[in-house]
Amino acid sequence: MQHMKKIKIKDYIIFESEDYLAINKPPFLSTLEDRNDRYHALGLVKEVFPEVKVCHRIDKETSGVLLFAKNLPAYSYAVHLFEKRKVYKEYHAVIEGNVNIKDEQVDLPIRLLGNGKVCVDKLEGKPASTVFETIEIYKKHTLLKCIPQTGRMHQIRIHVASKGTPIIGDELYGGMPFYLSSIKQKFSLKKNTEEEPLIKRFALHAYNLQFSTQEGEKISIHADYPKDFRVLVNQLKRNA
Numbered sequence: 001m002q003h004m005k006k007i008k009i010k011d012y013i014i015f016e017s018e019d020y021l022a023i024n025k026p027p028f029l030s031t032l033e034d035r036n037d038r039y040h041a042l043g044l045v046k047e048v049f050p051e052v053k054v055c056h057r058i059d060k061e062t063s064g065v066l067l068f069a070k071n072l073p074a075y076s077y078a079v080h081l082f083e084k085r086k087v088y089k090e091y092h093a094v095i096e097g098n099v100n101i102k103d104e105q106v107d108l109p110i111r112l113l114g115n116g117k118v119c120v121d122k123l124e125g126k127p128a129s130t131v132f133e134t135i136e137i138y139k140k141h142t143l144l145k146c147i148p149q150t151g152r153m154h155q156i157r158i159h160v161a162s163k164g165t166p167i168i169g170d171e172l173y174g175g176m177p178f179y180l181s182s183i184k185q186k187f188s189l190k191k192n193t194e195e196e197p198l199i200k201r202f203a204l205h206a207y208n209l210q211f212s213t214q215e216g217e218k219i220s221i222h223a224d225y226p227k228d229f230r231v232l233v234n235q236l237k238r239n240a
Helices: 041-048 072-083 155-162 227-238
Strands: 013-016 020-025 063-069 088-096 104-107 110-112 118-120 129-137 141-148 204-212 218-222
Touching (some): 013 218, 063 072, 063 218, 118 155, 129 155, 141 155, 141 227
Antiparallel strands (some): 013 020, 110 118, 129 141
16 A cells, blocks of 8 residues: 655645635545545645635545635535535546547446445445546547546446446456556566556546635636656557
């Protein structure tokens, strides 16, 4: 398991207003306290802004936009928006296989298994819906836009996996680690070295978050790809 070193959280702030603050959460940093790690996003942000509350969660390995509220009224309002599905959330994922789709909606109920995993269960699962759209197709992979309409645990991950096209590196749901040698013809390693996966996590990034404040101001926060995701996408483009 990869442990997070302490980071300068100020370097990750991508949005700030009177009421809200957002960071581009690096991968391997938990949103909340994690028994396996000393550092978590809420704790690090609280060191700079002691009053903040986190408005939602994203998985530890997922990078991207994470929203905080600076006061209680802003927090209550944001939580209400998330509950009522009035927040636009856009994720980017690199999946196995070639998929060419536009506004394709997947409605598959999800059941929590209790071991940190979920499954599709049409009888006992809770309703879950995600809209997918192709951004770019490579040789054997696809960069996919994923817009969850509901907020179930591991929703995007299980929905793409159920189509037989899991996210790169998502071994929990059938994804395989990605090695550059699988697409690069003249790939060579230094002597006595073993090839490492190009990205050491599942390739999922929270790219954009949009909502309207109580005053009616529209807020759109976008998070650039972190280095590992950017390198992956660039290599897939180059070797397509």
